[in-house]
Amino acid sequence: MLSRVSNSLYWMSRNIERAENTARLISVRLIGSIEHEENHWDELISIIGGNEAFEKKFDRYDAKSVMDFMSFSSSNPNSILHCIKLAREDARAIREIIPQELWEMINSFYWDVRQFKQENWSIDTIDHFYQMIIRQSALFQGMVEATLSFDEAYLFIKMAKFIERAEKTSRILNIYYYRSEDPDHNDPSLYRHWFAVLQSVSGHEAYLKRHRPFISGERVIEFLLFDDAFPRSIQYCIDQVYSVFQELENGKIEHYSEDLHQLIALMRNRFHEMTVVDALTEDLHQFLQRFQQDCFKLGRLINKTYYLGEVYV
Amino acid sequence: MFKTYKTESFFDEMLQQQGQPRSHYQVLYNRLASLPHDELQNRHEAAQQNFLRQGITFTVYHENQDSERTIPFDFIPNIIPKDEWQNLEKGLIQRVKALNLFLDDIYNSQQILKDGLIPRDLVVTCSHFYPQVTKIKVPRRNHIFMAGVDLIKDDQGEFRVLEDNLRNPSGLSYVFQNRYVMRQIFPDFFQDYDINSLENQFSHIHEALSSIAPNGVSNPNIVLLTPGVYNSAYFDHSFIAQQLGIELVEGRDLLVRDRTVYMKTTRGLRRVDVIYRRIDDDYLDPLEFLPDSMLGVAGLMDAYRAGNVTISNGVGNGVADDKAIYHYVPSMIRYYLGEEPLIKNVETYFLRDPEQRQYVLANLDKLVVKQTNASGGYNMLIGPQSTSEIREIFRKKIQQNPANFIAQPVIKLSRLPVFRGENFSGCHIDLRAFVFNGEHPHVFPGGLTRVALKEGSLIVNSSQGGGAKDTWVTQD
Numbered sequence A: 001m002l003s004r005v006s007n008s009l010y011w012m013s014r015n016i017e018r019a020e021n022t023a024r025l026i027s028v029r030l031i032g033s034i035e036h037e038e039n040h041w042d043e044l045i046s047i048i049g050g051n052e053a054f055e056k057k058f059d060r061y062d063a064k065s066v067m068d069f070m071s072f073s074s075s076n077p078n079s080i081l082h083c084i085k086l087a088r089e090d091a092r093a094i095r096e097i098i099p100q101e102l103w104e105m106i107n108s109f110y111w112d113v114r115q116f117k118q119e120n121w122s123i124d125t126i127d128h129f130y131q132m133i134i135r136q137s138a139l140f141q142g143m144v145e146a147t148l149s150f151d152e153a154y155l156f157i158k159m160a161k162f163i164e165r166a167e168k169t170s171r172i173l174n175i176y177y178y179r180s181e182d183p184d185h186n187d188p189s190l191y192r193h194w195f196a197v198l199q200s201v202s203g204h205e206a207y208l209k210r211h212r213p214f215i216s217g218e219r220v221i222e223f224l225l226f227d228d229a230f231p232r233s234i235q236y237c238i239d240q241v242y243s244v245f246q247e248l249e250n251g252k253i254e255h256y257s258e259d260l261h262q263l264i265a266l267m268r269n270r271f272h273e274m275t276v277v278d279a280l281t282e283d284l285h286q287f288l289q290r291f292q293q294d295c296f297k298l299g300r301l302i303n304k305t306y307y308l309g310e311v312y313v
Numbered sequence B: 001m002f003k004t005y006k007t008e009s010f011f012d013e014m015l016q017q018q019g020q021p022r023s024h025y026q027v028l029y030n031r032l033a034s035l036p037h038d039e040l041q042n043r044h045e046a047a048q049q050n051f052l053r054q055g056i057t058f059t060v061y062h063e064n065q066d067s068e069r070t071i072p073f074d075f076i077p078n079i080i081p082k083d084e085w086q087n088l089e090k091g092l093i094q095r096v097k098a099l100n101l102f103l104d105d106i107y108n109s110q111q112i113l114k115d116g117l118i119p120r121d122l123v124v125t126c127s128h129f130y131p132q133v134t135k136i137k138v139p140r141r142n143h144i145f146m147a148g149v150d151l152i153k154d155d156q157g158e159f160r161v162l163e164d165n166l167r168n169p170s171g172l173s174y175v176f177q178n179r180y181v182m183r184q185i186f187p188d189f190f191q192d193y194d195i196n197s198l199e200n201q202f203s204h205i206h207e208a209l210s211s212i213a214p215n216g217v218s219n220p221n222i223v224l225l226t227p228g229v230y231n232s233a234y235f236d237h238s239f240i241a242q243q244l245g246i247e248l249v250e251g252r253d254l255l256v257r258d259r260t261v262y263m264k265t266t267r268g269l270r271r272v273d274v275i276y277r278r279i280d281d282d283y284l285d286p287l288e289f290l291p292d293s294m295l296g297v298a299g300l301m302d303a304y305r306a307g308n309v310t311i312s313n314g315v316g317n318g319v320a321d322d323k324a325i326y327h328y329v330p331s332m333i334r335y336y337l338g339e340e341p342l343i344k345n346v347e348t349y350f351l352r353d354p355e356q357r358q359y360v361l362a363n364l365d366k367l368v369v370k371q372t373n374a375s376g377g378y379n380m381l382i383g384p385q386s387t388s389e390i391r392e393i394f395r396k397k398i399q400q401n402p403a404n405f406i407a408q409p410v411i412k413l414s415r416l417p418v419f420r421g422e423n424f425s426g427c428h429i430d431l432r433a434f435v436f437n438g439e440h441p442h443v444f445p446g447g448l449t450r451v452a453l454k455e456g457s458l459i460v461n462s463s464q465g466g467g468a469k470d471t472w473v474t475q476d
Helices: A003-035 A042-047 A051-057 A063-071 A080-093 A100-118 A126-147 A152-181 A187-200 A204-211 A217-226 A234-248 A255-273 A276-282 A284-305 B023-034 B037-053 B082-106 B120-124 B172-185 B201-211 B234-244 B300-305 B325-337 B354-362 B388-400
Strands: B057-059 B068-070 B073-080 B146-153 B159-165 B222-225 B247-249 B254-257 B260-265 B268-271 B274-277 B310-312 B367-371 B380-382 B405-409 B415-419 B424-437 B441-443 B448-452 B466-473
Touching: A003 A042, A003 A063, A003 A080, A003 A126, A003 A152, A003 A187, A003 B260, A042 A051, A042 A063, A042 A152, A051 A063, A063 A080, A063 A126, A080 A100, A100 A126, A100 B037, A126 A152, A152 A187, A152 A217, A152 A234, A152 A284, A187 A204, A187 A217, A204 A217, A217 A234, A217 A276, A234 A255, A255 A284, A276 A284, B023 B073, B037 B068, B037 B073, B037 B172, B073 B082, B073 B172, B073 B415, B073 B424, B073 B448, B082 B146, B082 B159, B082 B325, B082 B424, B082 B441, B159 B325, B172 B234, B172 B448, B172 B466, B201 B222, B201 B234, B201 B274, B201 B424, B222 B234, B234 B247, B254 B300, B260 B300, B300 B310, B354 B388, B380 B388, B415 B448
Parallel strands: B073 B466, B222 B247, B222 B274, B274 B310
Antiparallel strands: B057 B068, B146 B159, B146 B424, B254 B260, B260 B268, B367 B380, B367 B405, B415 B424, B424 B441, B424 B448, B448 B466
């Protein structure tokens, strides 16, 4: 397969996953703010790493500005609209590779997002938009499973999705952990806080099944880092990246793929060998930041191993 | 519905002067008459929406950045009866054969110039003549793998060639999409018609490409070279690559090593044998043509010269579809094939000739003036529809550089009804026919019918308000 094609598959998949994660993040916050006044909208901007760009455009972190920035703003390279636009451009560049129905789905998705931007949205109606993003992303994943051959193209899509997820879970946890460290928090608000964290990665139901309605910070962190079955826990995602890599390389380690193999194995082992106590003892922020650096390295090594970046030189 | 419809002084493909449908349109005419307006309107809109959702859009330049449009589609097909089509096929094969011989001659012995049939300076000063490719051994001497010939019908209903496109003719994908949408939304229109299906066309095209592989390589690696997603014909490139099952590549996906072309894959380099290129000559290779081209591949021409890769259509084909050379195509047919041309040209005046120039300048209000190196319907003067200011601008331009222009009488292009909501109105059409050359020539059944949607307009190009129709060739 052409390296440029793999590159497009990879980024199409990451951008759709990214848009979905952003939509869910905002939606949970939006619903939470109905009952309780929310003053922490800046957290969302920190999670996507957009504070600098945001502050250039807006004076304060109020709900409407944050939603506008994260959903439609052209000065935010991670806005939902921009992610879907990029995903569509990548899909268009490989539309002869992916099934026609998948392309049409992504193309329609893009037009729907654009149309929503043009309509005058309000805080009362915007949740329809986020729900639509989440549904369309699910549709995308379903169509990938149902219409694509399980070959190299499929594996690149899958790998990108799990890397994006793992990274996003780690960023969410990293930012939201700060708030739980604030000594002014009382018990009910902490409970709500951790519950919202779970919802932000669609993990509240899976968590309740495993731990019953007893929510503590440590358990939530353990669940999001180390659960071996929840599709957005970091360990699960890294296991998936590992097995996709094995499949791509037919279980062999060649000279060109050695570095990549080493890094993925290291990341995976770290999760299998450590426990939540280790992570908290070390300092959770440090633990997560190291993981994010590893993700960054991982992206670069994938580029190097499969020549993804080279074509842009 | 057709009560107010006027054929006027034009040849109407569907209706005769008295308003009666021609026999091959009778069935469709009856069906249209039986359908209520509202339903036609709804289906008409559904068709446009379908194109947008499928992403069959083209990019319009000089407008805001998000300018993506669909080509307006009209549901009344251009129906061509079998007999008429068979004659046309013969004429197209004849014409493309002669044009291919001309290219082979021009880039080798130039016999036709020695024999004085075409003025030498007309050829060698043509901006699309590339001395860089003389004497290159082209597999099967095949310069034209794919030709797009634009045909019109005059007021007598006779087909004429308006233009040959021998470089990168586009539009094939739209033929398929028009049919696809037509079948989805107007399936009932096909009832009681037996028409040529488009299903197996891509096997012919693939065979043609395989047959021109270098050194007779069997099972060659064929790629389609595109400028990328921002090109206005990108949908065409992507669709054709997909249907042919070949890789769609950009210049940055290829590299040349040891005079051999390779593509960059996730598993290293893979050799390329045939390049169906959809980028212009000037951009192919920065080492030989435009040095700052980002679209091409450095060293490509060297690999071509070494016979390690086929580039198709051939490099330098523009010399044969130039608007000035056009005038000589009938002579070429007589010269190379010893046959009379089966399809006529449109009469052409050369402005470099003082006598003809004088006539043209005196009759600017009656003629069409075209710049020889322009395309897409730009830089054209349509005399009867022009203002005196525009005529003066053209008069000056012609006097400055007469060799850059040709003139033709205004042809009364034939018309077909177009749906306008409340009624139908007659709009001018042309037909782009596609001819493929491999081991045997093959004419694609039908082609792309383009329609000038602006009332009275003669310009069918999609960039200037043109639309499209499905094209049917009947089988009975």
